[in-house]
Amino acid sequence: MSKWGEIPLVLGCCRKVRRPARTQEDKTSDCRQSDYGASGAAIRGVSGMKVKLETARRGSVVIASLSGELDDHEANTVRTLIDKELERTGALRLIFDLAELTFMDSSGLGVILGRYRNLKSCGGEVAIVGVPATMARLFDISGLRKIIVMYKRREDALFAMKEEA
Amino acid sequence: MKRGNEMSVTFTALSENEAFARVAVAAFVAQLNPTLEELNEVKTIVSEAVTNSIIHGYPDLLGDVFLRCKILGDTMELSVEDHGVGIEDIETVRQPLFTSRPDLERSGMGFTIMESFVDSLEVTTAVGEGTRLRFVKRLGARRVAAGNEV
Numbered sequence: 322m323s324k325w326g327e328i329p330l331v332l333g334c335c336r337k338v339r340r341p342a343r344t345q346e347d348k349t350s351d352c353r354q355s356d357y358g359a360s361g362a363a364i365r366g367v368s369g370m371k372v373k374l375e376t377a378r379r380g381s382v383v384i385a386s387l388s389g390e391l392d393d394h395e396a397n398t399v400r401t402l403i404d405k406e407l408e409r410t411g412a413l414r415l416i417f418d419l420a421e422l423t424f425m426d427s428s429g430l431g432v433i434l435g436r437y438r439n440l441k442s443c444g445g446e447v448a449i450v451g452v453p454a455t456m457a458r459l460f461d462i463s464g465l466r467k468i469i470v471m472y473k474r475r476e477d478a479l480f481a482m483k484e485e486a
Numbered sequence: 487m488k489r490g491n492e493m494s495v496t497f498t499a500l501s502e503n504e505a506f507a508r509v510a511v512a513a514f515v516a517q518l519n520p521t522l523e524e525l526n527e528v529k530t531i532v533s534e535a536v537t538n539s540i541i542h543g544y545p546d547l548l549g550d551v552f553l554r555c556k557i558l559g560d561t562m563e564l565s566v567e568d569h570g571v572g573i574e575d576i577e578t579v580r581q582p583l584f585t586s587r588p589d590l591e592r593s594g595m596g597f598t599i600m601e602s603f604v605d606s607l608e609v610t611t612a613v614g615e616g617t618r619l620r621f622v623k624r625l626g627a628r629r630v631a632a633g634n635e636v
Contacts, residue, residue, distance in 0.1 A: 371505055392537065393533075393537040393540070393592075427592065427593045427596045427599055430593040431590075431593040432591070454523070455522060456526070458523075458527075458602070458603075463593060463598070
């Protein structure tokens with residue numbers, strides 16, 4: 322039994338659930354067309370921070386790629402930006418791509434766990450890809466590895482979530 | 487008694503200094519020729535301890551964080567101290583998943599992570615006076631026995 326499984330969902334009810342899975346063909350929505358397509362990723366880099374977040378969209382999945390150092394100082398910004406992107410797209414599935422992350426502490430685990438709880442309570446899912454070797458132990462010790470699925474590559478996670486890589 | 491090589495830094499308890507604290511300690515202990523993994527563990531310990539002081543030690547006030555690091559042989563001794571509110575029940579705080587601030591959506595894994603990454607961790611705290619964490623960690627030693635460390 323995972324440690325996290327025993328945690329009550331204290332974060333309250335999930336945000337308003339919109340249509341969970343917009344397809345690639347569905348362009349009548351309020352989302353800009355540029356959000357779709359092979360290279361049409363909605364990328365918004367954040368400059369001036371030690372951590373950099375880029376978000377992309379593949380079908381009904383939001384991919385949050387982090388680079389740099391994710392600590393308590395940066396956690397709030399990252400959390401807010403990811404939540405805004407989930408809110409904006411109505412996506413219920415989220416992939417954290419940590420391949421370019423050079424440092425993370427328990428504040429970062431808090432960000433991932435928080436998104437996991439929120440999305441899970443709405444029937445969504447979260448996956449992690451590209452955990453750097455130096456951070457592997459962090460995920461073991463915290464027990465996060467037991468509850469959140471991890472993949473080596475982004476394509477593997479997308480495949481598991483049945484979206485085209 | 488042999489005198490170790492020491493350094494100390496005092497800085498304002500602001501979250502933007504967390505990165506500075508990590509780098510300062512990592513640069514100092516680099517002379518022990520730690521593995522990349524060990525260096526990352528040191529950075530994580532510093533980050534966790536300093537973050538605790540900033541968030542929990544000084545919740546509504548702004549104080550200083552005192553960082554001391556000493557090298558003795560192949561061992562690093564690190565102390566992170568604040569003169570903040572102190573911890574009432576240290577045993578509870580050390581439990582995995584415990585967090586006094588669920589509103590901040592933190593993982594509650596800080597102490598567990600710190601304990602796992604060092605050889606010893608000693609906590610001295612008094613309500614209204616502050617908290618000091620003392621870590622001892624051997625560095626560079628695992629280079630030989632790489633591959634199967636616990």
